[in-house]
Amino acid sequence: MRKPFLAGNWKMYKTVGEALDLVRRLNISVGQMRDREVLVCPPFTALKSVSQILTDSQIRLGAQNMHYEKEGAFTGDISAAMLVDVGVEYVILGHSERRHVFGESDTLISKKVPAAISANLKPILCIGEKIEERQAGQTQSVVLRQLEQGLSAVPKDHAAHVTIAYEPVWAIGTGHTATPRQAQEVHALIRGALQKKFGSTAETIRILYGGSVKPDNIDSLMAERDIDGALVGGASLTPESFSRIVRYANAGS
């Protein structure tokens, strides 16, 4: 079975002191939960300090981006090995802000995903359509293209290391969440495409939903069959709201 996965993307928020304060509080409230995976993705500057706090915790550490080359003249960038060196386990790749604010292409992202896996990082590949693409009926083709290209250099025996995050761009940071049904529809499409590509391994790949996830909508999203967790931006910045999201109410219980 797929373990539920609740991930917080802190984006460009939190100084080191603020990050430590947040992670200490999260550690108290959700740091020993073993029936779900909890991930925090602080900015680069806070990774090492946060990693030190998490040594005896079940909370995992992730980064928000990386370069695909091992090292080199890439001013302002960071390598997979540098992230591993400070205790990072996961890395978010292809986030919509990287795609649409910084112009990252499917081709670039397709190099990062296998580079992360080769360095022993677990990539979280983000995909999702813009509002005009949804309105033009292109959701399926956009999502499938980003998925196929992002995973184009991932062999079947490495597929289990990958997590997918479906994040419709129109839902990120806007307060407009996809309805559980809208999200499930796309998650089922993604699951089908993963099955075609990777066979039975697809059943082990977690597909997260992201886009204005809050304490008051997490329960209904998590009740959907193919929604295995959430990638949370704004609501991961306070211990109260992220802890509540992590402790979502299971529809079956």
Ligand code: PEP
């Ligand atoms: C995100 O940053 O991936 C995200 C989904 O942000 P928010 O939860 O704020 O919409």
